[in-house]
Amino acid sequence: MFAVQRGTPMATQPMATGRPATIHDIAALCGVAASTVSRALTNPERVNIRTRERIQAAAVELNYTPNSQAKALSSGKTGAVGVLVPDITNPFYFDLIRGTQLQLKAAGYTQLLVDTEESDEVEASTLEQLRKSADGVIVAASRLNDEALAAAAARMPMVTVNRDVDGVPAVIIDTPSAMPQALDHLISLGHTSVAYVSGPAVSQSSARRWIALSEAAEERGVDVRRIGPFAPKTQSGAAAADAAVHSGVTACIVFNDLIAIGMLQRLRERGLRVPEDMSIVGCDDIFGADFCNPPLTTMSSPIEQAGRVAVSMLLAQLNPLAGGGNRNRSVMPTHLTVRGSTGPVPST
Amino acid sequence: MFAVQRGTPMATQPMATGRPATIHDIAALCGVAASTVSRALTNPERVNIRTRERIQAAAVELNYTPNSQAKALSSGKTGAVGVLVPDITNPFYFDLIRGTQLQLKAAGYTQLLVDTEESDEVEASTLEQLRKSADGVIVAASRLNDEALAAAAARMPMVTVNRDVDGVPAVIIDTPSAMPQALDHLISLGHTSVAYVSGPAVSQSSARRWIALSEAAEERGVDVRRIGPFAPKTQSGAAAADAAVHSGVTACIVFNDLIAIGMLQRLRERGLRVPEDMSIVGCDDIFGADFCNPPLTTMSSPIEQAGRVAVSMLLAQLNPLAGGGNRNRSVMPTHLTVRGSTGPVPST
DNA sequence: CAGCGATTGGCAATCGGTTGTCAAATGCGT
DNA sequence: ACGCATTTGACAACCGATTGCCAATCGCTG
Numbered sequence: 001m002f003a004v005q006r007g008t009p010m011a012t013q014p015m016a017t018g019r020p021a022t023i024h025d026i027a028a029l030c031g032v033a034a035s036t037v038s039r040a041l042t043n044p045e046r047v048n049i050r051t052r053e054r055i056q057a058a059a060v061e062l063n064y065t066p067n068s069q070a071k072a073l074s075s076g077k078t079g080a081v082g083v084l085v086p087d088i089t090n091p092f093y094f095d096l097i098r099g100t101q102l103q104l105k106a107a108g109y110t111q112l113l114v115d116t117e118e119s120d121e122v123e124a125s126t127l128e129q130l131r132k133s134a135d136g137v138i139v140a141a142s143r144l145n146d147e148a149l150a151a152a153a154a155r156m157p158m159v160t161v162n163r164d165v166d167g168v169p170a171v172i173i174d175t176p177s178a179m180p181q182a183l184d185h186l187i188s189l190g191h192t193s194v195a196y197v198s199g200p201a202v203s204q205s206s207a208r209r210w211i212a213l214s215e216a217a218e219e220r221g222v223d224v225r226r227i228g229p230f231a232p233k234t235q236s237g238a239a240a241a242d243a244a245v246h247s248g249v250t251a252c253i254v255f256n257d258l259i260a261i262g263m264l265q266r267l268r269e270r271g272l273r274v275p276e277d278m279s280i281v282g283c284d285d286i287f288g289a290d291f292c293n294p295p296l297t298t299m300s301s302p303i304e305q306a307g308r309v310a311v312s313m314l315l316a317q318l319n320p321l322a323g324g325g326n327r328n329r330s331v332m333p334t335h336l337t338v339r340g341s342t343g344p345v346p347s348t
Numbered sequence: 349m350f351a352v353q354r355g356t357p358m359a360t361q362p363m364a365t366g367r368p369a370t371i372h373d374i375a376a377l378c379g380v381a382a383s384t385v386s387r388a389l390t391n392p393e394r395v396n397i398r399t400r401e402r403i404q405a406a407a408v409e410l411n412y413t414p415n416s417q418a419k420a421l422s423s424g425k426t427g428a429v430g431v432l433v434p435d436i437t438n439p440f441y442f443d444l445i446r447g448t449q450l451q452l453k454a455a456g457y458t459q460l461l462v463d464t465e466e467s468d469e470v471e472a473s474t475l476e477q478l479r480k481s482a483d484g485v486i487v488a489a490s491r492l493n494d495e496a497l498a499a500a501a502a503r504m505p506m507v508t509v510n511r512d513v514d515g516v517p518a519v520i521i522d523t524p525s526a527m528p529q530a531l532d533h534l535i536s537l538g539h540t541s542v543a544y545v546s547g548p549a550v551s552q553s554s555a556r557r558w559i560a561l562s563e564a565a566e567e568r569g570v571d572v573r574r575i576g577p578f579a580p581k582t583q584s585g586a587a588a589a590d591a592a593v594h595s596g597v598t599a600c601i602v603f604n605d606l607i608a609i610g611m612l613q614r615l616r617e618r619g620l621r622v623p624e625d626m627s628i629v630g631c632d633d634i635f636g637a638d639f640c641n642p643p644l645t646t647m648s649s650p651i652e653q654a655g656r657v658a659v660s661m662l663l664a665q666l667n668p669l670a671g672g673g674n675r676n677r678s679v680m681p682t683h684l685t686v687r688g689s690t691g692p693v694p695s696t
Numbered sequence: 697c698a699g700c701g702a703t704t705g706g707c708a709a710t711c712g713g714t715t716g717t718c719a720a721a722t723g724c725g726t
Numbered sequence: 727a728c729g730c731a732t733t734t735g736a737c738a739a740c741c742g743a744t745t746g747c748c749a750a751t752c753g754c755t756g
Contacts, residue, residue: 020479020480022711022712022713023712023713024712024713032735032736033735033736033737034712034713034736035713035714035715035735035736035737035738036734036735036736037713038712038713038714038715039714039715039734039735042713042714043714043715046733046734047734047735048733048734048735051734051735063476065476065477065480066712066713067421067480067711067712067713068477068480068481069417069420069421069426069480069481069711069712069713070421070711070712070713070714070741071712071713071714072417072713072741073415073417073418073421073711073712073713073714073740073741073742073743074712074713074714074715074740074741075713075714075715075741076741078417088442088445088446088449089442089443089446089635091439091442091635094436094437094439094442095437097436097461098436098437098463101436101461101462101463102463105462105463110460110462110481111460111461111462112458112459112460113445113449113459113461114449114453114458114459115446115449115450115453128411128413129413129416131368132368132413132415132416132417133416133417133458234639261639264639265638265639287437287439287635287636288635288636288639288640290613291582291609291612291613291636291640291641292636292639292640292641293639293640293641293642294641370741370742370743371742371743372742380705380706381705381706381707382706382742382743383705383706383707383708383743383744383745384704384705384706385743386742386743386744386745387704387705387744387745390743390744391745394703394704395704395705396703396704396705399704399705414742414743415741415742415743417741417742417743418711418741418742418743418744419742419743419744420711420743421710421711421712421713421741421742421743421744422710422711422742422743422744422745423711423743423744423745424711424744
């Protein structure tokens with residue numbers, strides 16, 4: 001009598017069966033119960049090694065992949081992590097997304113990417129929805145107020161990026177600490193009248209940058225005024241540039257590179273030269289900052305790394321077993337990268 | 349005796365209960381069976397209007413959201429769509445991703461974004477995994493061969509972007525058709541010796557662009573040679589620029605803007621002026637093409653729109669009910685955008 | 697008022713796993 | 727060789743929703 005042949009050409013090249021294999025198929029093939037199959041695959045040491053190996057071989061043979069939905073239902077773990085960004089077209093988040101994507105995939109998680117469209121309502125409802133369909137979330141530049149964010153974090157594992165709220169683990173890209181550096185750079189070029197071009201009013205990042213800058217300015221006795229707010233888009237750069245010119249400053253430190261690049265374009269349109277007539281310092285060092293015209297002096301941030309760290313911190317929350325210090329706050333260093341958009345103060 | 353009070357302050361501001369509400373909670377609150385609740389919410393006309401309204405009110409009150417995992421398990425539909433891109437850091441895909449994200453969200457679907465790292469193996473295994481966890485996939489610039497792609501498409505609803513395989517619905521960004529335009533533009537500037545800087549060898553887009561260009565060149569009696577292949581990254585631009593200079597051409601049509609921008613940088617480093625010494629035409633019109641130095645002449649593509657169309661085509665597959673023509677091929681028009689990187693041929 | 701049909705509610709099976717519980721089988725020591 | 731302890735397989739409940747099927751109810755008509 002012929003036993004079921006294993007390792008035949010057909011078996012080594014399992015054709016696309018109509019329906020993906022389940023543990024029941026494996027169980028039938030091995031003559032054991034489905035639960036045994038489940039155990040053998042998830043808790044191998046609790047099953048006889050010979051049975052286990054038979055089951056594992058059968059799983060390979062049938063090209064078995066666990067159904068993540070079913071797994072999620074019974075185990076309560078979805079194997080997915082939500083990543084919320086305010087604006088998916090902002091290049092800043094590209095790098096962040098890549099960082100999270102890489103690290104999540106390495107850990108066997110799926111990334112659920114959501115663009116919250118700069119809206120706190122979309123953000124809140126997404127968070128609520130994700131509560132069931134994801135094991136945790138990474139929230140970049142949240143537009144939620146502190147209470148709402150803390151409340152959401154209490155309901156599901158969360159790591160924020162660039163948002164500091166008590167009790168919520170966070171990755172902070174420490175651009176503020178580079179502000180004095182940027183200011184000193186401008187001072188060393190002779191500038192004494194500087195503007196801070198601020199970002200969205202609800203952006204905590206923008207607020208923190210302004211505070212750091214104005215403190216540094218006070219210490220050094222330099223005049224720094226604040227203009228804005230401006231939306232973090234290149235299109236906003238036109239208005240920002242006009243406002244900066246009108247304010248009479250000789251240099252600007254800009255909330256982010258997107259606005260800064262927009263300013264560069266506008267200043268050029270208006271026949272003003274950068275840096276001869278106006279120096280510009282951006283923030284973030286996004287894609288494009290190195291090849292715009294002129295190349296942008298900016299605060300370089302390890303954005304992709306920040307994404308990776310955020311994932312690590314989230315995974316540490318999800319699997320507390322991995323011994324040791326669950327940091328709940330991680331500060332990423334930044335530094336000034338001087339390129340062509342800053343120069344000596346106009347001699348006029 | 350007091351009935352359960354509805355509409356009390358507590359009810360209008362449902363506090364975060366430990367566990368999200370299920371249909372059973374609603375059923376208990378309304379004194380009906382869980383299945384009735386299910387029907388009332390998914391198939392309202394099959395339930396008494398009074399009961400239905402009670403149930404709907406209770407659902408609102410309990411802040412009920414259906415558990416997507418459970419829904420997926422029993423209905424077989426996950427409400428998720430996978431989006432596969434070869435390289436998430438390529439700005440080209442940003443726009444595509446934004447397009448898919450917007451359209452998917454509008455249709456109530458969740459986007460599963462995966463970076464396949466330019467690897468056919470990662471792509472294949474992701475596709476297999478997605479078979480169970482997504483209702484369909486959108487595959488951009490697939491690295492799979494035609495058979496593998498067709499086989500995968502046979503197993504689950506799929507739409508490709510920039511990849512034409514028999515039987516697989518596709519959105520094609522018709523950059524090739526703009527190639528003659530680009531060439532005529534260069535010819536009108538006096539160029540007679542042009543190079544095509546090609547992309548990855550496995551890229552069908554690059555191959556199609558080259559074919560269109562060489563045909564147009566032949567018709568016009570212009571010399572067009574091909575150099576490359578180069579990886580679609582700005583870093584590759586240096587080698588591409590050197591190769592172009594060495595080949596002695598006066599103008600380049602480049603596989604994509606990323607490489608083109610890298611070439612711009614390299615040429616500048618080498619002291620060559622664009623467009624005075626060399627004209628450059630890119631493809632795609634990605635973020636950055638308008639503000640690099642000089643601004644890049646390029647073939648503008650409706651990338652975000654392509655993403656939206658891809659989603660529409662996929663949804664049409666998923667819900668065939670919506671009457672009418674299921675196009676299985678959609679061609680997006682492109683056009684030449686002339687900026688500063690092209691100019692008259694050197695007078696030498 | 698009875699009988700009929702149409703409507704509506706509820707039970708239970710099902711999706712594909714996980715996991716607690718129990719019984720069977722094995723191994724060990726004495 | 728016996729008894730106890732331990733290992734290991736099988737059964738069944740459960741996660742949260744969907745859905746086929748049957749029963750109960752309703753309203754209408756004759």
